[in-house]
Amino acid sequence: FTISAVPAITVTAPNGGETWQVSSDHNITWTSYGTSGNVRIEYSNNNGSSWSDIAPTTPDDGSHPWTIPNTPSTSCLVRITDSDGSPTDQSNAVFTISAVPTITVTAPNGGETWQVGSDHNITWTSTGTSGTVRIEYSTNNGSSWTDIITSTPDDGSHPWTIPNYPSTNCLVRISDTDGSPTDQSN
Numbered sequence: 001f002t003i004s005a006v007p008a009i010t011v012t013a014p015n016g017g018e019t020w021q022v023s024s025d026h027n028i029t030w031t032s033y034g035t036s037g038n039v040r041i042e043y044s045n046n047n048g049s050s051w052s053d054i055a056p057t058t059p060d061d062g063s064h065p066w067t068i069p070n071t072p073s074t075s076c077l078v079r080i081t082d083s084d085g086s087p088t089d090q091s092n093a094v095f096t097i098s099a100v101p102t103i104t105v106t107a108p109n110g111g112e113t114w115q116v117g118s119d120h121n122i123t124w125t126s127t128g129t130s131g132t133v134r135i136e137y138s139t140n141n142g143s144s145w146t147d148i149i150t151s152t153p154d155d156g157s158h159p160w161t162i163p164n165y166p167s168t169n170c171l172v173r174i175s176d177t178d179g180s181p182t183d184q185s186n
Contacts (some may be wrong), residue, residue, distance in 0.1 A: 003033060005019055005032070005034060006031055007032075007033060007034035007082065007086070007087050008031075008032065008033050008034065008087050008089075009030055009031070009032045009035065009039065009080050009081070009082065009087050009088060009089045010029050010030060010031045010032070010089050010128065011028075011029075011078055011079075011080055011089045011090060011091050011092075012025070012029045012030055012031060013026075013027065013028065013029040013077070014028070014071045014078055014091055014095040014149060015091050015092050015093070015095075016091050016094060016095055017093060017095060018095040018096070019095065019096040019098050020068045020095065020096070020097055021097075021098050021099075021100060021128075022068050022069070022071075022072060022097060022098065022099055022100045023067065023068060023070070024067070024068050025065060025067050025068075025105075026064070026065075026066055026067070027063045027064065027065055027066070027133055028041060028054070028064045028065075028066050028078055028080070028183055029062060029063050030062055030063075030080050030089070031062060032062065032080075032082075032087075034184050035060045035082040035083075035084075036060075036082050036083050036084045037059065037060055037083075038057050038058065038059060038060055038082075038083040039055075039057075039059075039060045039080050039081060039082055039183065040053070040055065040056055040057060040058075040080070040081045040082075040083060041053070041054040041055045041058060041064055041066075041079070041080050042054060042078070042079045042080075042081075042123025043069075043076060043077065043078050043079070044075075044076065044077045044079070045071045045072075045076050045097065046073065046075055047074060047075040047077065047094060048079075048090070049079050051067070051079060051180050052079075053136060054066055056081055059125060060082070061123045062125065067098070068097055069172050071097055072096050072097050072098060073096070074096045074097040075090075075094045076089060076094055076095050076097050077090050077091045077094060078091050078095075078148070079091075079093070080140060081143075088151075093173065095170045098128055099127050100128065100181075101126070101127060101128035101129050101176060101180065101181045102125075102126060102127050102128065102181055102183075103124055103125075103126045103127045103133065103174050103175070103181045103182060103183045104114050104124060104126070104141065104183050105124050105125055105172055105173075105174055105175065105183050105184060105185050105186075106123045106125060106167065107120070107121065107123040108120070108122070108172055108185055109185050109186050110112075110185050110186045114162045116160060116162050116163070116164045116165075116166060117129070117161065117162060117164070118161070118162050119153065119155045119159060119160070119161050119162075120159075120162065121158065121159055121160070121162055122135055122148070122157070122158045122159075122160050122174070123156060124156055124157075124174050124183070125156060126154050126156070126176075126181075129154045129159075129176040129181070130154075130176050130177055130178045131153065131154050132151045132152060132153060132154055132176075132177045133150070133151075133152060133153075133154045133174050133175060133176055133177060134147070134151060134152075134174070134175045134176075134177050135147075135148040135149050135152065135158055135160075135172065135173070135174050135175075136148060136172070136173045136185035137163075137170060137172050137173070138169075138170065138171045138173070138174075139165045139167035139169060140167070141169040142171050142173075142184065143170065145173060148160055148172075150177075151177050154176070170185075171182065171184050171185040172185050173185075
């Protein structure tokens with residue numbers, strides 16, 4: 001006769017503390033013993049209050065590719081369950097699904113007329129940036145750029161005294177100081 005170990009599944013990734021960005025690709029990984037051969041993979045973005053299927057049934061081969069959904073949260077878990085209902089395991093701690101970083105210039109965004117020497121605020125909205133941005137302007141519709149400031153807090157506004165370079169082809173560009181994301185006047 002055989003004495004076998006108790007069937008087991010252990011989630012190894014994401015197992016807590018990771019930050020996975022929306023639309024990025026990652027492998028969910030686990031170890032298992034004595035399962036039926038197929039598992040169900042689910043995730044929660046509310047610390048286990050509710051669960052959504054990633055794969056209702058997939059071979060118990062220890063790895064499953066996952067394109068991270070657009071459900072940003074700092075309270076995510078993954079749960080893997082044998083297709084027959086037991087055993088099951090989930091991430092030991094929460095992980096984060098982070099939003100795709102964005103910057104959107106809101107002013108000047110096109111059509112404004114700002115006079116040389118006047119003071120205006122360059123404004124923008126952003127999510128998920130490094131915390132600092134670079135601001136540039138162009139007087140030739142983006143063929144070349146001049147720095148307004150190379151690094152300033154990503155707080156959505158920066159004062160600017162309009163320089164003495166009259167043009168009807170002006171743009172403002174704001175970039176995360178790590179290079180991405182970036183946006184310019186429409």
